[in-house]
Amino acid sequence: xxxxxxxxxxxxxxxxxxxxxxxxxxxxxxxxxxxxxxxxxxxxxxxxxxxxxxxxxxxxxxxxxxxxxxxxxxxxxxxxxxxxxxxxxxxxxxxxxxxxxxxxxxxxxxxxxxxxxxxxxxxxxxxxxxxxxxxxxxxxxxxxxxxxxxxxxxxxxxxxxxxxxxxxxxxxxxxxxxxxxxxxxxxxxxxxxxxxxxxxxxxxxxxxxxxxxxxxxxxxxxxxxxxxxxxxxxxxxxxxxxxxxxxxxxxxxxxxxxxxxxxxxxxxxxxxxxxxxxxxxxxxxxxxxxxxxxxxxxxxxxxxxxxxxxxxxxxxxxxxxxxxxxxxxxxxxxxxxxxxxxxxxxxxxxxxxxxxxxxxxxxxxxxxxxxxxxxxxxxxxxxxxxxxxxxxxxxxxxxxxxxxx
Numbered sequence: 001x002x003x004x005x006x007x008x009x010x011x012x013x014x015x016x017x018x019x020x021x022x023x024x025x026x027x028x029x030x031x032x033x034x035x036x037x038x039x040x041x042x043x044x045x046x047x048x049x050x051x052x053x054x055x056x057x058x059x060x061x062x063x064x065x066x067x068x069x070x071x072x073x074x075x076x077x078x079x080x081x082x083x084x085x086x087x088x089x090x091x092x093x094x095x096x097x098x099x100x101x102x103x104x105x106x107x108x109x110x111x112x113x114x115x116x117x118x119x120x121x122x123x124x125x126x127x128x129x130x131x132x133x134x135x136x137x138x139x140x141x142x143x144x145x146x147x148x149x150x151x152x153x154x155x156x157x158x159x160x161x162x163x164x165x166x167x168x169x170x171x172x173x174x175x176x177x178x179x180x181x182x183x184x185x186x187x188x189x190x191x192x193x194x195x196x197x198x199x200x201x202x203x204x205x206x207x208x209x210x211x212x213x214x215x216x217x218x219x220x221x222x223x224x225x226x227x228x229x230x231x232x233x234x235x236x237x238x239x240x241x242x243x244x245x246x247x248x249x250x251x252x253x254x255x256x257x258x259x260x261x262x263x264x265x266x267x268x269x270x271x272x273x274x275x276x277x278x279x280x281x282x283x284x285x286x287x288x289x290x291x292x293x294x295x296x297x298x299x300x301x302x303x304x305x306x307x308x309x310x311x312x313x314x315x316x317x318x319x320x321x322x323x324x325x326x327x328x329x330x331x332x333x334x335x336x337x338x339x340x341x342x343x344x345x346x347x348x349x350x351x352x353x354x355x356x357x358x359x360x361x362x363x364x365x366x367x368x369x370x371x372x373x374x375x376x377x378x379x380x381x382x383x384x385x386x387x388x389x390x391x392x393x394x395x396x397x398x399x400x401x402x403x404x405x
Contacts, residue, residue: 002167002218007033008278009375010184010220012172012234012351014039015046017353020364020395021153021226024372026162030268033218034159035170035186036227043202043226043297045360046148046253048331050251050274050285052266053064054087055111058102059399061387063109063360065366068383070142072165073151080154081147084217087140089126089403090316092270094136098402113140125267127259127317133270144265145276148361152346155364161309161381169193169213171201173225175237184218202230203295209278222375229295229334231354233380239344243393244334244355245293251285252305252328253278259319273312281320281326284309287333299330333358338398344374344389351375 008023011018014036023031041047054071055066073082080186099115106113108227116137121128124139137284156166169192174185190212193201199332204208229246234243268274275284286308305325313320336342339362346352353371356363366383373381380386387399 002033002165002399004034006181006188007031007218007220007368008031008042008219009222009224010035010274011224011226012123012184013225013230014156014166015041015044015228015360016130016152016155016354016364017046017228017360017367018224018226019152019159020351020368021168021224021371022164023159023162024368025154025375026164026377028372030376032159032164033220034164034345035167035172035184035218036200037169039166039200041149041152042195042333043333044046044199045334046152048251048329049148049149049358049361050266050276050283051145051282051361052087052138052143052276053082054147054266055109055362056087056089056106056113056138056140056143057401057403058098058105059340059401060105060109062113062278062383063106063361063400065363065370065383068366068369069109069363073146080150082144083146083265084142084144085263086122086266087143088137089139089266089268090134090137090270092133095137095402099136101140111140112139112142123129125264127261127319128320130291130316146361151361151364155368169188170216172234172237172329175234175345177238177349182220182223184220184223186216186218188215188216189213191303198308199297203297210400217287222349222351223303224353225346226353226373228330231237231352235346238350240350241390243342243390244336246295246332247293247335248296248330249285249287249333249358250304250328250330252300252309253281253283253326255280255319255324255326256282256307256322258322269316271312271315273309275313275359276320282323286312288311293335295332298382299328300319301325301328304328339401339404340399341367341388342390343371343385346390357401
């Protein structure tokens, strides 16, 4: 029963971050509703990422939020498909010195990490037999890979058990932030959205004419904007400045009948290509620096693999010579100016958690707990995300994260 109810908090967006926030709010006994245009997440960044989880970052707050998340994932490793096989990050001469400089901070915050020479990289991963351009590497054994869908469903199940509600096929078209609360005007589809209708809705500024539906009104004391790459839509309705841009990221699934990398976790090459074993295949991604912002979901297919992925993999590993493209997909990063998330209070009665710049899954638990404390108690608790408030851009206090890929 949602019509006529008043909630303590309504979360706009129920991907992995929004679902984590809903869980955190429900844990603090707040009446919580999460609304999403598609709870299945067909175009969601939560469903279209590479599944990497790491606390190997260079900014303190990013390490802290990821460490808290990793510790949580460890408790439910089997349920979440969490495999702690580590992150091996290869650096060129321009970045290795900075990587070494940040190791003391990472260790101080509980992140185990090793520095490796090129020869040690080869001994650890013999398949990496072309060492040209590698100045050194770091290996973080507590990092690893997770199933993002299982993680999202885990958050939702726990939130539902604690009384939170989720509303599907709901698109927010109006927000009125008044003196006594926040009113959301939503368009809700009568039936599950078609793929074409969903893509049309999520690539335009408004509900358009996708499907038949109805309007409904929702009311709450506060709201949270947690709709990832689509957060600018809610910000526009509230006349809040938007700092984020959606940027396409493409991932290839390839067949390599010669090599099995299942004993390793994520490997990040000096070229920027990242890859790991995925069942009987290899999952590999690369982010061309010239990729323009926009809501683009087209996957460029085998040409992208042949032009961007394969040359970089083969330049590093002889065993990648006979790779065969199988399939792939495109999803969105929501990228902030400093490549760190925007978390905190946006304005009166409005909170936000978005612009994770590719680390939404990695930070979802920590971010959800931090923001839930801020909303429930008016201040941060054990996890302090105050460095990530939006006013840092006006204050010139950016949290620049250089290990963004």
